[in-house]
Amino acid sequence: MVDAIHDELPARAQNAEPLRRLEILVYGAGHMLNDITSACWFTYLLLFLTDLGLSPRDAAIVMLSGQVADAFTTIFAGELIDRFGHFKKWHAGGSILVAISFSSVFGGCLPCKIIGKNSSTLQTIGYSLFAAIFNVGWAVTQVSHMSMVNCITLNPTSRVALNSCRNAFTMVANLSLYAFALVVFSVYNAKAYDGIKLEYRWIAYMSIFMGCCFVVVFLIGTKEPALKQRRHSESFSKISWNYWFKKALYYQVAIVYVLTRLITNVSQALLAFYVIDDLGMPQSSKALVPAIIYISSFIVSVILQEISWTSSRLKVSYTSGAILWILSGSGIFVLPSSLHSSMYIFSVIIGIANALMMVTGISMQSMLIGKDLNGCGFVCGSLSFMDKLSCGLALYALESYQDSDQIMRSSAENGGFSVTRYGLGLIPSFCALISALVTCSMELEETHSEQLTEPLLV
16 A cells, blocks of 8 residues: 555655755744744743742643643644645644743743632642643644655655754744843843743743744745645545554654754753853853854754765764764763853854754654655654653653752762753763664665755855
8 A cells, every 4th residue: 555655646756856945945934933932941931930939840840741731732633634634724723822822831820810829839730731732732833844844855855954944943043032032131130020920921922923923934935745735635545553663763763853852952951050050150151052052053954954865874964963962961961160161162062963963863754754654744743742751751850859959059069960960961961872872773775866956055
């Protein structure tokens, strides 16, 4: 049945013609709303909730509730997209839900207002509710956008270029968030409860407005993928889940993808705590250090779009990024506060490593899917399910250990290391090592494809 489906591909797909520059750029813009809200979620949510008086454990519960909702939604979204198609409609619906709910994540506690009490339990429930709603919309948008890559083109180089462009826009979203945050924090410099809420609400509004502008560009400038339309108009035959579970490559790609996401998300969530509490750097470093990481990632992501990709190059590039993370993570773990300026150097290395691992790690999904387009939603959804669940549990565990200031500040003067050092240094390094070993063991189908019709760099 799968071979018969392959025979139905349009001529353009069979020839795997490379994409043009504008097609790639417009596609990359489609995830900006998700990217900028995600950056705010992982960078500022824990800080915001603890600033409002919640304990680190309660703040972690809020984040975990969102991650769990996100994880289970990806499974259902992937199944529905495989069954019914219509990537753009799912993307638009998810984006609307994200835009409506995100400001409430950083807003007031609705149950507290209804009941008239402001206990930590009610606050945790209230913020967890909106965190879950936000992540449902986020998951639908992510799965639909990620699945589109495989149905837009069969050209391996163009698929990597689409993922690379998406990653470049992710860096733009992160940098934009920090620019917004710098302006808002400079203007308000709030200390009181109401002022803190107002600060983050303005950051949320500005992020939503910018993200929605890019979503409109994506929806107007992108056509519904012809490959998927052809499948549903002629003879739909959904690929069974068992088809993927019997593939050893599915489990290998799943391990690499989940560990890659774990590296980037955990490091992003703990970075602000590390530079301030462990290294004693100035407050501006909370924005400057992440900015250096994202600028480095942006530059590398753009460069990666110019390469003619094969499966061998994917494996080499991913392994190189993993090695860079192992080296930088080990350095971060032992870095004394007296040498905190070295963190700027590590930031450049981390940015390069993140780009190499994210672009090639996501592109391995496309190598796994190949021409089996009627299962692309399940693959993207199931891998995202494992990613969101593992990240949520990891951050919950780390934050739970930070519930005591003594543990949080167990530093050089006592000859120990803080939980943040372990979370930012050793955990990403260990994940990078495992993912590199798994990548080296993969047997990817060797591919050769033409470069893009037009280079992205001129």
